[in-house]
Amino acid sequence: MHSTPTTFLELGGVLFSLGILGHLAMRGGISPIPLYLLGGLAFGHGGLLPLGASEEFIEVGAEIGVVLLLLTLGLEYTAEELLHGLRRNAPAGVLDLVLNATPGVVAAFLLGWGPVAAVVLGGVTGISSSGIIAKVLGDLGRLGNRETPVVLSVLVLEDLAMAVYLPILTALLAHQTFGRGSVTVAVALGLLVAVLFVALRHSDKVTRLVFNPKADRNDEILLLRVLGLALLVAGIAQRMQVSAAVGAFLVGIALSGPVAEGAQEVLSPLRDLFAAVFFVFFGMQTDPAKIPSALLAGSLLAIAGVVTKVITGWWAARRAGIGTMGRFRAGAALVARGEFSIVIAGLAVAAGIEPKLGPLAACYVLLMAIIGPLAARFVEPVTRAGRRRLAARRPPSAAPG
């Protein structure tokens, strides 16, 4: 049917153009995710250069990309960090979720897409991109800033919220109703609690499955074992209709200590490759002709998304005793949405719930992944100008503190 040379040519062409797009993004100081999505739009049906032979490979690659994205998300924070974050910053986390999921939920109901789509869209607008944010904070040299722990703790809580949200979402998508999905949800949440318990109490035993602490570290063995374990658990989870993404995420949380750090290191090039394939695949599934009609709703959601995240960050930073400038920096840092919004939308698209949801999510992430880093970069001059204008309007004695 398809010949190997064609597949190689297509795949090589896709990866090479992604490399060029990534380079352009780096030059422009933005995240490569929106450009990968645009690349996917061009390679998909109805795009400029539709692919044929390599589509199957890209589809499988995209699913591996989701597994790797969630595995590394789980590896990012230890179980202690998750619980510590929950204890210290729970109010900020609740505000973050309520405030940021609302625009998506409201939009889904206004568009008449029903409750399941509302849960999906709430997730898409709710969750920030920890990948983009960590990169931007590092690039801007803000890791030492005193508002940065606040930003990171919000991300930690979103991580934990994902662990609860994803099983619920996948159950809803599989069963389409709240009632019938409840068993699956119960199973998944039970698993989550069990994994957190095991990760806190017996993480050394789980860790020994993939790593022998006495032997010298060997990257090759570590990579094969961690990836193998994640795919196995993802497969089992998928069989139990809990979604592969949830399984991989739980594996990431269960692993800890030096293995987790080592695993993150050896997995990151693989993750970058397959995550890029995943973004392209999502773009390919989206019909470019439907983007313009989604642009209005997408832009409105983007504006709401900027405002709600800035409020979240501002409030959380104020709670931690950070000054005005730092509060706005924290808010702007949280604006970026990216990989996880696409993961959530991808699950919904695969379940086929609402054909217009894919283009809207693509449009939203395109905007937010570009606006996010720019907001973080330009928040200081904008805030300074705003404060000057405010100070000029008021008598000098009432300068804002």
Place this chain on the structure above:
Amino acid sequence: MEIEETALPGIGLRHDFQTRGGRRLGVVSHHHGRRDLVIYDAEDSDATRECVPLTAEESDALSELLGAPHIVEKLTDISKAFAGLVGEQIAIQPDSPYAGRPLGDTQARTRTGASIVAVVRDQIVHASPRPDFRFEVGDIVVVVGTPDNTASVAALLRTG
């Protein structure tokens, strides 16, 4: 002087303190060994004005310049007394196969001909460490021998 420690989930740890002159300085320690030296803005004390990323090697060099292991310097002066011998200081890196293992495991003298004469940990010198002395990450191992021999010890401690 009060040093504040803050956890940065997913990144590492931040330590910072105020100098007598009123400036705030800090160090961000990444999980993978990178260090960022940060100097806070004098006006907005929440923000960093400068952030200098340092590799493990560079941060070692900087801490030495700032005066940490003066003692080691004195020890390595021995080398000047005996022609042809050199004293080398080798740090135990986080990825060293001997981190957490006893000195005897290295078999340094039989394998390289150089001697481990002291280990400096937290600015305390442990002279003539015994074979059951356990290395920790960050230990400075002082080795005396010919330049070739000490170089082999350095390679041994780094990669096994």
